[in-house]
Amino acid sequence: MSFLDDLPLLPPDPLLAVARQAGQDNRAGKIDLTIGVYKDRSGQTPIFRSVKAAESYLVQNERTKSYISTDGVATFCSAITAFVLPTHQVACNRLATVQTIGGTGALSLAGRFLAENCPGQAVWIGTPTWSNHVAVMQQCGLPIQTYPRSLPGGGRNFTAMMDVLANKARRGDIILLQPVCHNPTGDDWNDAEWAEIVEQVVRAGLVPLVDMAYHGLGQTLDADLLRLHALMEKVEIALLCYSCSKNFGLYRERVGALLVGGQSRARPAALQSQLAAIARASYSMPPAHGAGVVGHILTTPALRAQWEDEVRDMQAHLHAVRQTLATHERIGPCNARAIARGQGMFCMLPLPPAIIMLLRNEHGLYMADNGRINLAALNENNLQRFVSLINQAWESAQARTAVAAGLPASS
Ligand SMILES: Cc1ncc(COP(=O)(O)O)c(C=O)c1O
Structure with missing residues (x-):
């Protein structure tokens, strides 16, 4: 008997667990908005050109690993x-x-x-x-x-x-x-x-x-x-x-x-x-x-200028995603214009857990348990589908609530 026998098994980090589930989902049309990693307009996280150039420089010039x-x-x-x-x-x-x-x-x-x-x-x-x-x-x-x-x-x-x-x-x-x-x-x-x-x-x-x-x-x-x-x-x-x-x-x-x-x-x-x-x-x-x-x-001035361009491009992509979302009246429960006013990689959709699970399991749309989404992972190939899935799921849930409350489904 050692202290190891009583070690409790800890649950995985919830966000990493959802990200892993998304990674294992092979459905076409999957949309993974979980982990906070930047993605470019083609859905990739490539190495910056400025970083590659600096790495080449280091490989050539580094003289010791002391x-x-x-x-x-x-x-x-x-x-x-x-x-x-x-x-x-x-x-x-x-x-x-x-x-x-x-x-x-x-x-x-x-x-x-x-x-x-x-x-x-x-x-x-x-x-x-x-x-x-x-x-x-x-x-x-x-x-x-x-x-x-x-x-x-x-x-x-x-x-x-x-x-x-x-x-x-x-x-x-x-x-x-x-x-x-x-x-x-x-x-x-x-x-x-x-x-x-x-x-x-x-x-x-x-x-x-x-x-x-x-x-x-x-x-x-x-x-x-x-x-x-x-x-x-x-x-x-x-x-x-x-x-x-x-x-x-x-x-x-x-x-x-x-x-x-x-x-x-x-x-x-x-x-x-x-x-x-x-x-x-x-x-x-x-x-x-x-x-x-x-x-x-x-x-290194030339590399720094190149890197600044690359950061500007990331910011422009995030800004464009927010502006495109704002062309829709609503994203589920959210006023899309409020999302457009935000900054950086994330926003939160205050969706009930049941809708988040339904989107994940039925449609392969993954977000964090608290409704956080990585906007960088939206692009012209998946943004419209993302909006439709959220709005459909939200409207169905509203209709079910209305029926349960004895109201006409359209109210
Ligand atoms: C707000 C915030 N602080 C700190 C970190 C940690 O960053 P790093 O990956 O460099 O440890 C993150 C990473 O996502 C973050 O979102």
């Missing part, structure tokens, strides 16, 4: 810091940058740093949120507090957000924020709301934990940084978790960064050493390849 520093690839750290927090635009002290194992690794490193240094402080997470946020913060040992970021019928719950900031969070608590391309709703705070959030975060003495996993997919690479900069210019300290998975298409290479900055005059070397110590004890150092690619692209 260890790198715990902080990560030096050119990557300096290039990503200059790119995301350019000094000429942002009046903030840059305190530390550590390359991380994707955006998830940045959240985890930040969470562990906060758990160690802000004992007892809660992290506030608006729901719905990215499916891994709570699990990552929990594993770091931070107490979790949630609040409803969305209104029951859809739309942003700004009142709940302000109530947390003004009345519920304690000084020193952590507030998780996604400045652009909110996952899963795509429904970002507007500029006026963001300005109030920043003001209140400062007044309440909270620590923003900022998650940017879709930089460039909202409006432009420059515009998507404005909210982050507005925050960094006001707060004492903010921790930015940055992912290069989507905007460089480097998912499996696991490239991300944790950048810490703000108005604080804390000793940067001390902060850097603390983050490095956590990294050293967990994985010693991050992988070099993907970060080398990003560092090379950002520091």
